[in-house]
Amino acid sequence: MIFFFIVLAVHTVVNLYIAIRGWQALEAASNFRPWFIAFMILVYVAYPAGRILEKIWYHPIPITLHWVGAFWFAAMLYVTLMLFLTDIGRIANHFFPFLEKIAGSNVPAIKLKFFIAVSAISGLIILFGHINAWYPKTSRIDIVIPKEAGNLQSLRIVAVSDVHLGTIIGPRKTGKMVESINRMNPDIILFAGDIVDEDVKPVIKQNLGRNLQQLKAPLGIYASTGNHEYIGGGDPSINYLEQNGIRVLRDTVISIHDNFYVVGREDLHKKWVTGNPRKDLSEILKDIDRSKPVILLDHQPYNLDDAMEAGVDLQISGHTHHGQLWPFGYVTNRIFEVSRGYKQKGNTHYYVSTGFGTWGPPVRTGNRPEIVLINLYFE
Structure with missing residues (x-):
C-alpha cells in the first residue's frame, strides 16, 4: 500500500505539472483548452482504471484504458524532460531577457509552437520505442565450463526473462517468442522469472498457455519465479505455467540426466x-x-558473489530491463553490478538479460528486447 500511494502521488504530481504547463502554452489557442484538460483527465485515470477494471471485467473498454495509460507513462517521461528544458529556458529568460526580443509581443504564439513541438517529438519517440519493443534481437554468447557433463560436449541453451505475459504481451507477441525460440533448436529452455505480468487472468482469458505448449526442447523447459509472479499472488501464476509445460523451480535443484544441474531460486519478493x-x-x-x-x-541480479562462493558455473538473471526507457539505464547501472549483458567473476559466468517483454509502457527506448542463445562447452 505504501508503494501504491508513492506511485500514485508521483503520477498525480507529474500529470498536474504537465496540465498546468499545457494550459499556459495554449494561451493562443484557448478554444482548445477544455479538450486538453479532458485529455489529461483521461490519461491520468486510464492506467489505474484499466488495471482495476480488467480484473473483474475483461472487456475491450478496460483493455483500451490499459493500453492508453501504458503509452501515456512513456509519454509522461519525455514530455516532462522537455518541459524541464523549457523551464530552464524560462528561468534564463527571467535573468537575461531574450524571448521578448525574439517574439516581440507575440509570446503566446511562441508558447503554442513549443506545445506543438513537445507533443510531436514525444509522439515520435513513443512510436519509435513501440516499434523497437516489437522486434527483439538474439544475443549469442559462447562459454567454456572447465567441467565434464557426462557424455555432453556442449549444451545449447535458450534463455528468456521478463516476458510479462498479459494484456500488453498477448497472443501475437507470445507466438512470435515461441517461434523464435524453437527456430534456435535449443537443448534446453530456461526462463529467468517474470513470465507473467502480475495478474494471470488476462493470460488465461487469451489462452496464452496454448502458445507456451508449442515450446520444444529435448532436455526440458524450466523457470524460476520473478517478483511479478509474486505480485500476482504467486501460486495462481506458477500453477498456470506448470499446467502448460514449464517446470518452475522454487528453491529447487534438479539433475538433468545426471549430466548437469539446473537450480531455480525463489524471487526476493517472496x-x-x-x-x-x-x-x-x-x-x-x-x-x-x-x-x-x-x-x-535467479531473477534479480543482486549479491552476485553468492553464486561465485557457492560454486555456480553460470547464473542467468533478468529483472533490470536495463531501464527499458532512456535514461533509466544509467539508474540501473548504479543499482546493479551488472545491469545487462555478460560478466565473469572467478569461475562463475553471469548473464543479465534485458528481457523479452515490457513492463508498463509497451515501449523501449533505452535498449532492445532480447532472446539469449548460450552455447556452453564442457572441458
Whole structure:
C-alpha cells in the first residue's frame, strides 16, 4: 500500500505539472483548452482504471484504458524532460531577457509552437520505442565450463526473462517468442522469472498457455519465479505455467540426466508476499556433486558473489530491463553490478538479460528486447 500511494502521488504530481504547463502554452489557442484538460483527465485515470477494471471485467473498454495509460507513462517521461528544458529556458529568460526580443509581443504564439513541438517529438519517440519493443534481437554468447557433463560436449541453451505475459504481451507477441525460440533448436529452455505480468487472468482469458505448449526442447523447459509472479499472488501464476509445460523451480535443484544441474531460486519478493524468505543458496546446493556443471536461475541480479562462493558455473538473471526507457539505464547501472549483458567473476559466468517483454509502457527506448542463445562447452 505504501508503494501504491508513492506511485500514485508521483503520477498525480507529474500529470498536474504537465496540465498546468499545457494550459499556459495554449494561451493562443484557448478554444482548445477544455479538450486538453479532458485529455489529461483521461490519461491520468486510464492506467489505474484499466488495471482495476480488467480484473473483474475483461472487456475491450478496460483493455483500451490499459493500453492508453501504458503509452501515456512513456509519454509522461519525455514530455516532462522537455518541459524541464523549457523551464530552464524560462528561468534564463527571467535573468537575461531574450524571448521578448525574439517574439516581440507575440509570446503566446511562441508558447503554442513549443506545445506543438513537445507533443510531436514525444509522439515520435513513443512510436519509435513501440516499434523497437516489437522486434527483439538474439544475443549469442559462447562459454567454456572447465567441467565434464557426462557424455555432453556442449549444451545449447535458450534463455528468456521478463516476458510479462498479459494484456500488453498477448497472443501475437507470445507466438512470435515461441517461434523464435524453437527456430534456435535449443537443448534446453530456461526462463529467468517474470513470465507473467502480475495478474494471470488476462493470460488465461487469451489462452496464452496454448502458445507456451508449442515450446520444444529435448532436455526440458524450466523457470524460476520473478517478483511479478509474486505480485500476482504467486501460486495462481506458477500453477498456470506448470499446467502448460514449464517446470518452475522454487528453491529447487534438479539433475538433468545426471549430466548437469539446473537450480531455480525463489524471487526476493517472496518474503513480502508470504512472510517467508527464500532459502540460502548454500542450503539449496548442499547435496549436489560439485564436479558437475551448475546453472542457476535467479531473477534479480543482486549479491552476485553468492553464486561465485557457492560454486555456480553460470547464473542467468533478468529483472533490470536495463531501464527499458532512456535514461533509466544509467539508474540501473548504479543499482546493479551488472545491469545487462555478460560478466565473469572467478569461475562463475553471469548473464543479465534485458528481457523479452515490457513492463508498463509497451515501449523501449533505452535498449532492445532480447532472446539469449548460450552455447556452453564442457572441458
